[in-house]
Amino acid sequence: MAEPLLKIRNLTLEGRSDEEWTQIVNGVDLDLHKGEVLGLIGESGAGKSTIGLAAMGFTRDGVRISDGSVEFDGIDLVNARMSVKRRLLGKRIAYVAQSAAASFNPAHKLIDQHTEAPVRHDVMSRKESEADAMELYAKLRLPNPEEIGFRFPHQVSGGQLQRAMTAMAMSCRPDLIIFDEPTTALDVTTQIEVLTAIRDIVEQFGTAAIYITHDLAVVAQMADRIKVLFRGDEVEEASTREMLDTPQEDYTRSLWAVRSFERPAKPAPTADAVPVISVSGIDASYGKTQVLHDVSFDIHEARTVAVVGESGSGKSTAARCITGLLPPTNGVIRLDGRDLPLDYRKRSKEQLRQVQMIYQMADTALNPRKTIGQILGRPIEFYRDIKGRARRREVEKLLDEVELPASEYIDRLPSELSGGQKQRIGIARALAAEPRFIICDEVTSALDQLVAESILKLLARLQDERKLSYMFITHDLATVRAIADEVVVMKDGEVVEQGPKTEMFTPPHHPYTDLLLSSVPEMDPDWLNRLLDERGRENIGDAAVDKMG
């Protein structure tokens, strides 16, 4: 076999924290041949981005290569002179960052940034490069390829910017591109078009690529081979199909298994049942712009209603209306059939107790200066007037319920807990009020998949034991499938479609629901191809949304 394009041996990286160097990547090997795409996958803290940058001979401040070698086309990148590396970067090795909006310089037009590398590396003249850019823009299906380059980054949408950045990486026709989570910050419908564009162009030019992501389904579409990382160690590596069909290691299998959790749908509520929470016809606005239009849905006892939509669809606003933080301008909210005052300040203690909330970012949801005992003890004392030793016993019971050993955690500060543990405390705080109804606002989206899974299971168990009703806000349809009884789909502040889960996941759908559902990547390497065949190449993403108008 030919010598690989990129050859990494025993790459060991160290990171600095508190003036001390600790190892963050422990001797990883990697081979990449010409025209091959390798997927690097792992949870946060696996060291995948750091490895991606090290493959370019680059380390961020506070990171250093302590051992091992990185050879690109026979050139030793670890010991090369800066000037030698500079001649490679941008020309033969290019980089596509996670946030295109932050990685384009706000002061220059796209085309000026695009032509910079080819002109400075003497690959093309400015004129040639400009013409080439337009060609690339057209290939990546950007609208108005002749004109879009002459805009400033802030004048272009996120998905388009990400494609423009891919075009920029292609500007010198490099041998290798590092893609660092290029679609993580995008909505599902936008993600598809960026994925398609990236894949097509990489194939077309036969460029080798390292594709870094935490999303298995995405990497399955993009990569020929997949390497799984865990805390700076390689877990296993195999071709994409092999990896999906027959994973060897337990850790990999557990990653795969996450997707399979699904709870059976409950029988529909009886017709005369009074919903725990009933929202009817609410409008809401921030200042003069109306953000919710005539939103109505019911949530019955011991059932979960998932509110689904992309960013800006108004799903979190609906939650703020129910809690009373943003009093709706119109409409009624009922708790157990009785009208709830729209402003939370006018609600009674009892009414406040019944509606609790769990937040997306457990970091900002827990006061960093209070111990777990204080955080959980306060609502117990406040609502139930239990003090002193009895209060501590209640806190211990709650910790048991969320599966944390009480004696170990009760006197700790939130900063001493992991993300998943913090989210459990958030749940326990909501339970402390003994509510009937809990709003879960993207509670799993900041967590790694395995942890998210365990949180979902915990919530399901608590619902069964305590007859809790959940309003589950999420943009992730896998989560919906796992936990929802009913689904409400929102777009631009309006409810597009709603109904029981089983109905929603079987056709026919409302066109927007269909678009959302079909855009969620599946763990099947052929999924993207099939989808594109179904929709037709020109009809994906934004274009599809626009068509529906």
Place this chain on the structure above:
Amino acid sequence: MSNVLTIILQRLALGILTLFVVSVVIFAAVNLLPGDFAQVILGQGATPEAVESIRRDLGLDQPVVLRYFDWLAGAVQGDLGTSFAQANFASFVGEGAARGTTVMQQIAPRFENTMFLAGVTALIAVPFAVGLGILAALYRDTAFDKGTNIFALTSISSPEFFLAYVLILFLAVLNPWLPSLSNIYDGMGLGERLQRTLLPALTLTLVVTAHMMRMTRAAIINLLASPYIEMARLKGMKPMHVIVRHALPNALAPIINVVALNLAYLITGVVVVEVVFVYPGIGQLFVDSVKIRDIPVVQACCLIFAAAYILLNLLADILSILSNPRVRHPK
């Protein structure tokens, strides 16, 4: 472009409004005086008739609001009233309007001198401080950075008069290179004038440089951490190119802000430094007037200082709006 114009007009209007309110505050503060001007001028032993007469002369028998608008209208036309110190009230009690030197006549030449001093300072301090700040940011966490940081903290912490006397000690007394007193008068040659202004200007430079340098450093470090700088480096651009082409256009707004803020800060420094060097500027006039309670002059100086301060902040605001590509090229 109309959008930019609107924003600038809004800021201008806000600035003028602030200035107006500030003038009210200054006027109101002065009217908190026990008794009134007349009492203050003549002292405790004055006869009631004398007080009454001056009160009439100065229009103090008018209602406060009317007096305020009189004063404001005068100020807008450049008439800031009559200085007490220069007017010998006792001699023309009952003779009609006070005929002393007007405040304007006193302030005008001194204002010019102060502007000269501030100008010289800015010419030295701005390039020096910004350059030093950029260097410290580029070589951060090195001995050079730590050294400049200690120097900056020390000179921020030192009272202006300490720096002034240290400079006098070394540059005027021990080594007679520069004059320690800055007596400047009309018709002086520019060279000599510069020489006599240099020592106060250097003192102010030390005071202002430290702030400006630290703020520049922070702004540049913040900027260098942004992803688009990393992107430029990952495109294989040379360090100089990264700085000139990618960092500088975005650094402009924060640096302009820093410069304007510190020039505004100069205003405070000017007062003490002018006193130390007996520099005939507006700051010294202000302090002298405070001591003898020459209210019209104090009021006028205060208004001028506040106006300069507001103007500089406004300028910083507008320039940084203009340097923002998001505003210049709306969607």
Place this chain on the structure above:
Amino acid sequence: MSGWLWAFLILAGLLAAAWAFRAAGTAVTKNRPYFRDMPFTVAFGYMVAVAAVAGGLWLWFQPGAVFFRWAVQFFVAAAIAAFLFRLVGRHVGPGVTRKAFRQMPLTASFGILAILVYAILAIFAPVLAPYGQSEVVGTVNMLPGGNPATGGDPAHPLGTDQIGRDLLSRLIYGAQNTVGIAFATTCIAFFLGGSLGFLAAIIGGWFDNILARLVDVLMAIPSLIFALLLMTIASAWAGSQQWQLTLYMVFIIAVIDSTRVFRLARAVGQNIVVMDYIEAAKLRGEGLGYLIFKEVLPNATAPLLAEFGLRFCFVFLTIAALSFLGVGIQPPLADWGTMVRDLAQFINFAAFSPLAAALPLMAAGAIALLTVAVNFVVDWMLHRSSGLKD
């Protein structure tokens, strides 16, 4: 013109030395990246540093450079004291402070040491000072040094002032008056600005709007200028009561400075108020008092403490400036700003009596040293808290 020629020659020499330094470094270390990839500017910087040290050594042995030698000696002594202090701190006391001392830079440990010394001087001034602050004890304008041959008196090591008061005693009492008054002023400013700022952040709405606009207007007047204006009026109010004028000054500066504290407290408060845990507490139905004292304040202590240090410096310098201008702390209280003004003319005697010339600098330096010390500590605190965040 020869001055320019010299400057040019030195510059050229440094550039050449820098080039040679880098080349030699590369050769000796066998092509290590450190020297090989060193930018020319860095090499030049090293050479400038070497030249500066050489120049300093040369100056040290010049007979006229008394002040330079004093400055260097003081600097070295301060560094050694700070080092020893840190060493002691690392091995004595509870675990928390020992840990803090371990990560502390020398500047911060110097700052803490200096603040402690000032605090002791201020509190025990009556015990430490040989004479009272307004006590007329000796001949007028006695030279410092304590050597009778040069017109001194061993009983007054720093000499006496224009009306025969012992300067050493006044310098020590200055710590009590200047620092004490500045500290009290800062406390008032903090209480006023801090509580209003937090209230504005939490209540929001019109209350916040009105206060913020008001503060904007007050901040549009430079603080020293505003203070001078108000002092004019206060001096009319106070009449001949000197202590009253000092009291007015405290309140005037406290009010002016509280606007700055308000700004910061409001900003800090607003950052905390948008946190989800505050929302959770609000939705629980908690009252205003609980929100401020139990949820917001505990999270605001670090930035507020740093701000307290900076504010103190600012107040301290403003009071010193006012006193220097003659409208601040009033006699017979001894204070450093006034002392600088009164002793300033001695600076012209530097050539024949360096110690006399040092007197005004000592008083001014006492002000500078304390603010430097506080700034060093605050700088370290800010650096630490920003480092913890990321």
